Amino acid sequence: MEPITLRLSTDTLDDVDNEAEEQGLSRAEYLREIVENRHEHEEIRSEYEAKLSGYEEKLSELETEVKRLRNEKRLILEQREENTELVEYVETEKSLTERKAQAGIVTRAKWLITGMPTEEAE
Numbered sequence: 620m621e622p623i624t625l626r627l628s629t630d631t632l633d634d635v636d637n638e639a640e641e642q643g644l645s646r647a648e649y650l651r652e653i654v655e656n657r658h659e660h661e662e663i664r665s666e667y668e669a670k671l672s673g674y675e676e677k678l679s680e681l682e683t684e685v686k687r688l689r690n691e692k693r694l695i696l697e698q699r700e701e702n703t704e705l706v707e708y709v710e711t712e713k714s715l716t717e718r719k720a721q722a723g724i725v726t727r728a729k730w731l732i733t734g735m736p737t738e739e740a741e
Contacts (some may be wrong), residue, residue, distance in 0.1 A: 625650075 627635065639649030714734065719727060730736075 634648065636646055639646050642649055642652075644652065719730070719735070722730070
């Protein structure tokens with residue numbers, strides 16, 4: 620092995636010493652391990668980048684699906700409102716038809732001339 624000289628700040632050296640102690644290694648052994656395993660981190664990084672790319676694609680698909688579902692929800696709510704209005708109209712027409720059927724001939728003739736009053740006017 621070739622000896623080398625490395626200059627580090629006091630804070631960095633203290634951090635290295637603490638980390639080496641946690642690993643149960645000397646400073647030299649710890650630094651040697653870091654240097655020898657430096658490519659291992661690149662492989663892990665490549666794996667994470669591939670996973671990240673997959674997650675980004677999935678996120679994009681999910682965002683598109685959320686937009687589609689929001690539009691579908693909006694259309695359903697609009698249709699529900701329209702259906703509610705139609706039901707109210709049909710119920711009103713049904714009520715008017717029932718009133719006409721129950722009214723006498725004179726009342727119906729009067730309504731034909733003057734128009735049928737609404738329930739609120741009675």
